[in-house]
Amino acid sequence: MTHVLEARGISKSFRNGDELTEVLKSVDVTLEEGELAALLGVSGSGKSTLLSIVGLLLAPTAGTLMISGERVEAFSELQRTLFRNQHLGFIFQFHNLLPDFTAMENVAFPAAAPAGGISAAMRKRARELLERVGLAERMDFPAARLSGGQKQRVAIARALMNKPALVLADEPTGSLDRVAAERVLDLMREVNREDKATFLICTHDEKVAARCSRRITLLDGRVDAAGETFVGESATKLG
Amino acid sequence: MFAFTVARRYLYSSPSQTALLISGVALGVTAFVFITALIQGLAIRLTADVTANSAHVSLQQPTRVARVLQNPAVHTEAAALVSTFQRRQIRTWRSTVALLRNQDSVSAISPQITGSAFLVKGEAVAPVSVNAVEVESLNAITPVSTQIISGDANLGADGILIGVRLAQDMGLAAGQPVLFRTDRGIDRLLTVRGVFRSGVQSVDERVAYISLQTARPLFRLPEGVTNIEIKLTDPGSARQVAEFLHGATGLRATPWQEKNANLEGALTAQAQTGTLIQLFSLISVLIGIASALILSANRRRGEIGIMRAFGVSRGFIAAVFILQGLLIGLLGAALGCITGYGLCSWLATLTKPDGTMALPIAPSEGGYVTVMVLTTMGAVLASLIPARSAARLDPLEAIQQ
Numbered sequence: 001m002t003h004v005l006e007a008r009g010i011s012k013s014f015r016n017g018d019e020l021t022e023v024l025k026s027v028d029v030t031l032e033e034g035e036l037a038a039l040l041g042v043s044g045s046g047k048s049t050l051l052s053i054v055g056l057l058l059a060p061t062a063g064t065l066m067i068s069g070e071r072v073e074a075f076s077e078l079q080r081t082l083f084r085n086q087h088l089g090f091i092f093q094f095h096n097l098l099p100d101f102t103a104m105e106n107v108a109f110p111a112a113a114p115a116g117g118i119s120a121a122m123r124k125r126a127r128e129l130l131e132r133v134g135l136a137e138r139m140d141f142p143a144a145r146l147s148g149g150q151k152q153r154v155a156i157a158r159a160l161m162n163k164p165a166l167v168l169a170d171e172p173t174g175s176l177d178r179v180a181a182e183r184v185l186d187l188m189r190e191v192n193r194e195d196k197a198t199f200l201i202c203t204h205d206e207k208v209a210a211r212c213s214r215r216i217t218l219l220d221g222r223v224d225a226a227g228e229t230f231v232g233e234s235a236t237k238l239g
Numbered sequence: 240m241f242a243f244t245v246a247r248r249y250l251y252s253s254p255s256q257t258a259l260l261i262s263g264v265a266l267g268v269t270a271f272v273f274i275t276a277l278i279q280g281l282a283i284r285l286t287a288d289v290t291a292n293s294a295h296v297s298l299q300q301p302t303r304v305a306r307v308l309q310n311p312a313v314h315t316e317a318a319a320l321v322s323t324f325q326r327r328q329i330r331t332w333r334s335t336v337a338l339l340r341n342q343d344s345v346s347a348i349s350p351q352i353t354g355s356a357f358l359v360k361g362e363a364v365a366p367v368s369v370n371a372v373e374v375e376s377l378n379a380i381t382p383v384s385t386q387i388i389s390g391d392a393n394l395g396a397d398g399i400l401i402g403v404r405l406a407q408d409m410g411l412a413a414g415q416p417v418l419f420r421t422d423r424g425i426d427r428l429l430t431v432r433g434v435f436r437s438g439v440q441s442v443d444e445r446v447a448y449i450s451l452q453t454a455r456p457l458f459r460l461p462e463g464v465t466n467i468e469i470k471l472t473d474p475g476s477a478r479q480v481a482e483f484l485h486g487a488t489g490l491r492a493t494p495w496q497e498k499n500a501n502l503e504g505a506l507t508a509q510a511q512t513g514t515l516i517q518l519f520s521l522i523s524v525l526i527g528i529a530s531a532l533i534l535s536a537n538r539r540r541g542e543i544g545i546m547r548a549f550g551v552s553r554g555f556i557a558a559v560f561i562l563q564g565l566l567i568g569l570l571g572a573a574l575g576c577i578t579g580y581g582l583c584s585w586l587a588t589l590t591k592p593d594g595t596m597a598l599p600i601a602p603s604e605g606g607y608v609t610v611m612v613l614t615t616m617g618a619v620l621a622s623l624i625p626a627r628s629a630a631r632l633d634p635l636e637a638i639q640q
Contacts (some may be wrong), residue, residue: 059637078552085550096545100252102373110549158549172516182358 003066004198005031005054010063012049023049026063031166037155038209041218048170050172050218051202055088055168056080068165085114089159089168096156097143097151105141107157117144122161129157133187135180147179156187160197169201173208173218185211242555246562249535259348260531261571267524268575269582271517272605276583278513279604282506284596286474290362292381292437294349294468295477297498298335300327300485301491323609335467335488339563344480347470352454354465356379358401358447365408367401367447369421372455380468383448383548389413390433394450400430402443407432419449421457428563429453521613525621528567532560532625536632543629544637553630560626568618570610580604592607 012024023046031037041047052058056072065073068087075083094134097106102148105118107126108130110120130139133153138146146154152172159167172188173181189211201212209215215226250257329335339348345586352371359363374394378384381636384392388403390413399419401411411417411431419429429449438612455461467490469482477494485492496503543556583602591597 047422049350051636055548081547081552082548083550084548088550090545090548092545096541096638098542098545100248109546110551113546113549113551115241117244200352 003030004033004068005029005076006053006064006066007050007198008064010060010065012046012053012058012061019088023221024053025058025184027218027223029054029197029216029223031200033165034192035196035214036192036199036212037214037216038210038212039200039202039216039218040204041073041224042204045218046221047202047218050127051168051170051200054166055090056084061226067125068096073181085110086162087165089162089164089167091152091155091159091172093174095172097141098156099142099144102142103135103146103150103154106143106154107161110158110161125161129160130154132191133157145181149176149183151177151185153181153187156184156191156208160191160195165198165199167199169199171203171205172201173205179206240558241602242558243562244420245559246566249539249559250563250566251599256531257517257567260527262572263527264524264567264571264614265296265574265578265620267520267527268610269519269579271599271610272576272579272607273582274513274516274520275603275606276579276600276602277598278509279415279606280599280601281509283601283604285502285506286600288618289502290474290495290606292442292497294380295471295474295495295496296481296484297318297493298329298467298469298488298570299465299493300329301489302327328460328465329467329490330463331466331637332467334475335490336489339467339469339484342480344471344473344476345469347376347473349373349376349379349536350451350464350466351468352451352458352460352465352487354454354458355422356419356447356457358405358409358411359420360409365409366445367405368445369447369449369454369458371449371451371458374450374452374576377448380470381437386435386437387433388436389539390431391638392433392435394432394448394453395430396450397427398450398453399429399434400433400448402446403434403436404440404444405447406431408444415601419457423457424460425457425459425524427453427457432599467619511617514552521610521617524571524614525617528564529621530616531567532564532622533628535563536560536625536629540632540637545589548636548638557626557630560629564618564622565615569611571618572614575614576607576611580607 007027007029007236009026010027010029011022013020013022015039020074029050039047039051039061049058053060054067056075063073064071067083072080072082072083098109101109104126105112107129108118108135111122112126117232127139129134130136133156135150135153135157138150143154159173161171173184176184185208188199188201190197199212201208203209299564313502323375336348336350339345349372352369356367356369358367372379377392377394383400387400391401394400399417406412409417409432411432413433415431416428417431418426420426435443449457451464451568471477474495477496481492481494484490546556583600586598586600587596587602589597
């Protein structure tokens with residue numbers, strides 16, 4: 001199987017004055033195509049830091065990082081920006097839609113900004129994605145007028161716009177009520193199953209983790225081997 | 240360009256804030272236009288006032304300095320000039336006038352004899368500055384005929400026109416005789432044909448007009464004239480025309496600016512003061528734009544972070560803010576030019592009780608192109624600070640906030 005993500009010996013430390021805090025200590029993680037993995041851990045375990053490093057939003061102190069077969073840890077700022085645009089999708093806890101744009105424009109944004117405008121093909125793809133997440137009738141609604149659950153569904157559609165190799169989700173149901181959270185999780189599972197999209201979901205919610213095919217638990221900056229679980233045939237062992 | 244769409248959308252999203260921002264720019268531009276139109280208007284009026292009643296270029300014989308002619312073959316112990324005085328007159332004035340008539344830039348020509356004389360009436364004696372002119376070109380330089388308040392402007396063979404203050408001081412009125420005594424010691428009885436009021440005190444109490452023919456025997460100048468006064472179609476070109484005429488005739492050519500050096504200095508100082516005011520009004524406009532966009536960039540940190548996370552380049556983010564600055568600058572400058580022109584045009588219609596303009600303002604001289612270009616360019620420059628700060632935003636930090 002193809003490794004979508006292959007992180008080896010990822011370490012990250014932060015200096016605060018004379019004090020050096022080591023948040024990640026030689027973390028190894030691999031994800032294969034089509035996996036739906038939950039990244040678990042208590043607060044301060046380093047899961048958000050790992051997600052940021054994998055999302056090329058933060059550079060590791062040490063280690064190698066391969067995404068879609070490409071070494072990315074030493075990329076320049078510009079290379080990271082382009083790579084994020086073409087290979088990664090993001091879903092954040094607070095959806096972070098652009099409030100002055102419609103649902104369709106928000107979804108098309110990752111493709112439209114580098115291209116200089118929303119083409120007919122982009123519009124078609126955005127429409128399909130919004131139909132997929134059940135928001136066809138809200139296509140031209142300003143994002144600011146959507147409910148919390150609807151906004152998060154638009155955020156999922158946006159994350160999928162450029163057909164990313166890996167979708168990174170940070171507490172995607174953290175700000176939703178139970179019904180909306182269920183719907184968002186169902187949607188992510190459906191996209192994962194039908195499109196073979198690979199998801200790495202950072203969460204501290206056991207219910208979210210239970211819906212994933214694999215659990216990766218971080219404990220004190222290391223992968224807790226005791227906390228890893230593989231469910232289903234798409235799962236793979238930790239590297 | 241998608242960055243333009245985003246910039247426009249950002250401006251639309253806060254209509255009241257955008258309207259206030261554009262109004263602020265427009266206000267600054269209006270102030271700029273008003274100051275420019277006022278200063279230009281004042282300069283135009285002062286220049287017109289000065290040049291309306293005087294020549295734009297005066298031609299005179301250059302001062303001749305006598306020199307000792309020496310024969311190198313003969314040894315001379317010492318030589319001294321006994322006298323260097325020579326009356327300055329232009330003997331070839333007719334050919335000079337013919338040359339001037341062929342110049343497109345020349346609108347009027349008046350060959351004159353100017354000199355000093357006394358008017359004597361009984362015990363009253365008053366010095367006068369005499370302008371002897373060709374009868375047909377009496378109004379070429381100064382519109383004397385229009386300034387006559389009693390009598391008429393018909394000089395004739397023995398006529399004289401005097402100013403109203405001089406007439407009052409000497410108790411003279413149109414139709415009365417007066418003894419005219421020149422600096423050459425020649426007396427002649429002239430008749431006051433008309434009394435004029437120029438509005439300039441020194442002229443009204445010291446200047447008198449007689450005909451050239453009358454002046455010739457009185458000033459012992461049977462052929463020549465002392466000066467040729469010229470009006471130009473464009474008074475602003477006086478320096479260049481004077482230079483040309485000096486080269487073409489060998490005569491000393493004096494432009495009106497040289498005769499009114501104080502006025503020129505005052506106009507320059509006034510223009511410099513105006514430039515400072517314009518500069519400060521533009522700077523305040525630009526500070527306003529920069530601070531508003533900095534606030535906008537701070538308010539939209541989260542959105543910028545998301546865009547950056549999704550792989551939107553720093554250049555795109557910077558372009559969004561620069562384009563906002565450009566739009567605000569363009570719209571504000573255009574609105575400011577319109578309101579500025581409107582305000583100046585309205586002020587130009589206000590008149591004083593005597594019918595003259597209340598404010599010497601020139602609405603067409605508001606510096607509209609300059610202010611449009613400066614404001615738009617300045618707005619783009621002002622937006623570089625927020626654009627740079629937005630583009631350099633760390634996406635992770637922005638999203639976490």
